[in-house]
Amino acid sequence: MKGVRHYPGFLAMAVACLAILYVPLIVVMVYSFNDSTSITTWGGFSWRWYADVFTGPEAPRFKAAAWNSITIAVLAASAATTIAVAASLAMIRGGRFRGKSATFALINLPLMVPEIVTAVATLIFFSTIALTTGYMTILIAHVVFCIPFAYLPIAARLQGIEDSYEQAARDLYATQWQAFRLVLLPLMLPGVVSGFLLAFIISLDDFIITNFVKGAGMETLPTAIFGSVKQGIKPNIMAISTMMLAVSILFVTLSYYVNRIGQRTRS
């Protein structure tokens, strides 16, 4: 007799679920090492498309796009994380105050508004205030939608830290700033790192909003890939995709481990 937790077929569904999620990615990963110029036939293992990404005719375009993507992601994630840390201190440590639920809704707004609507609204706004679309407009838009992603893990972490640590610090003659810098911030750090990493990936991955506010001639990796894919999937795109895949997985794994360490230090 199996327990009440067991349902026949659920294991198969779970395995199918993983297969659906991973097979397309694995197939692309495998084909990125295909020596053949045709994407349909397998011509043996090769690094040629990775070399092509860095030295081929499209290399300058991809390099510029990658540089934009990475610098924007670093800047946007840093800004969003800083803003989120400040906001979480007010929201979690500030007690009840008027406008708290409105502020909470505001923080989560970028998650509620459909991305395409945010994209349209932001483009209209920049065009109305006659701000030339480009690097700066992408950066601003990214900071906005990165805020909730940075906020969630930071606030969750802060919520789990009892007041008594800061009280103990204040009791032992620390000023508010010292209590924050020497006690609270170190304890929050896993949440802060986690928030930064998530914001970084979200920024790196964004296509729809970036595509609207990037302006002519400005590319990030996703818009560059989209542009290429419109003319058909080429092997060098698969190589880039595989590299981005690796970066994403690396960051999520990092974030996961930071959280695990955080959980251990808390208990």
Added chain:
Amino acid sequence: MSTAIEIRSAVKRYGTTTALHSISLEIADNEFFTLLGPSGCGKTTLLRCIAGFEDLNEGEIRLFGRDIARLDPNHRPVNTVFQQYALFPHMTVLENVAFGLKMKGMGLADRTARAGKMLEMVHLSAFANRMPAQLSGGQQQRVALARALAPEPKVLLLDEPLSALDLKLRQAMRVELKTLQEQSGITFVFVTHDQEEALTMSDRIAVMSQGRVQQVGSARDIYEAPVNRFVADFIGETNLLEVTVDTVSGAVAKVTLPGGQKITCPAAQGVMPGKHHLSIRPERISLAAEGELEAVVERIVYLGTDLQILTHLTTGEAFHVRMQNLARIALPAPGDRVALQIEEGAARLLAD
């Protein structure tokens, strides 16, 4: 003896609920003072107001004459031992103990030396470089104590510091805490809901309930001469009987018991003739050939060192008697009619 802490008409409100109703207290220097009461009585709130984690709505808190009620916690020369210790998990034991000294601006060498000495005092020198998570509950407790004492506070506040320990450790720590207080000469303000803890360690106890101080006195005072039903009932066990007070003169009253017998007994302040409650401790009563009360035995409960005899009076009230488990006594059987004799001065007339 000088006054360490003087609290004057302290009021603390949360929205519409009042946690402290105009509390006034004086705590003497070098005293082991305990705030005792059930959860929600305001004892922890009062302690946190002294520490500075909560602001009073009204009133004053004076520390050796200086009003500190509006100061931030880091400007108050008092330190706290927290209920769950609140040891900084990312710092070593030594860094924890040295933290207050560092904040006060003491140099690295000096504060390391002093923190080392504090750890010696609590017998934890060997653990200086461990992290708090690697310590047992009892060891964490001692680190918290060392950390709070290191900056030489004028008053040490302890918020149920023993509640997270197991029974054996708790009993050992009581003695250790009391010794530490006597040696250091620092005033301890101790919060607990455990009456045994309060009775064994304190010089004086303030019994609190519903945001008010019910009674302040030595352990003996509050046990033997409770002022009201709450204190009588909360501290130890007691029998409460509704009686009629005939006359009061000074601290002595003449009362009529439920059975019609008249006795003379000590009375709390403010007792007027009329209906009042009488508190009689179960161990101050004996079964005798004749006595002030008549009762029927219901059940005899065997407690090892003691026997508890549950009865009800012939007038209906439940009443219990506690006696030492001696071999020579003859026990009544359930259903037997017995007379209860109240020890001289053992019945105490309460103010409510």
Added chain:
Amino acid sequence: MAGMAPESGTGGGGKAGLGYRKLIGPLLVPTWVMIGIFLVLPVMLMAVYSFLTKEFRGGVVWDFTLAAYDQFFLNRGLFGDEPPVIEWTYITIFWRSIWQAAVATLICLAVGFPTAWFIATRPPKSRAIWLFLITVPYWVNLLIRTVSLKFLIRDNGPLNESLMAIGLISDPLPLVNTNLAVQLGLFYSYLPFMVLPIYAAVERYNFALSEAAADLYASRWVTLREIVLPVVKPGIIAGCILVFVPSLGAFLAPDLLGGAKTFMIGSLIDEQFRGSQGNWPFGAAAAMILMTLVLIVLMVYARAQNKAEAR
């Protein structure tokens, strides 16, 4: 913003000594400024734009008109002089989007519920691994995932090739540019959103309830229908919302996997802002209608949630 001052005397218990109450304003200003100016204000401006007059080659003229909404809902003939009848072109696109999103949501539920249940009933260690595996794809670039799916299911892609190789089919299945491809793409994009909230609900589920039901002669599947589903319903609804809402406004899946016949709201809006073919007020109006739809879904959800909590 002046109204954000702390309410004196209420709550905030235990925080007074930490000093963050008096810093609430300064700490929140960056959030208010960034999201307020660069998201709330733009959305309001977009609402205004939807009532402006279109200018050729993109952009607008600041003359207020209902033209965009008129064009969306009504057909006044080729020259605009015939009596108005309902214009079905755009309503059909919206209806198709809702339909596609609903189908994708149902597929996600059918696959996501058993998966979430299975994960939640694993021992803690393997549970963590399963959860990790389910969340990783969410963090992988959506564009890359969609392109990968297209690569896999295209006419002469690996899926068709291998099906033909083992002789299951003789001609490639025409998957790309069909409704099915778009549904598959949406399902694939948002599946983790379905699994995670249901997982959270099942993890909190008290399995003693199932045992009680079994004890009272209910079979496994009757228990699932009568006991489990009602109890974990909040998680299921949350998962459905999380899949349905982004699916409704999705752009990449329909654009890359679909064709003209599978045109969805996202593409319709996107088109209005591309080059000289564009019509900004019309795009803004379509975005407003999409946002209204999403808000209605979210409000119905919030109300149901409140009702459930009140119970």
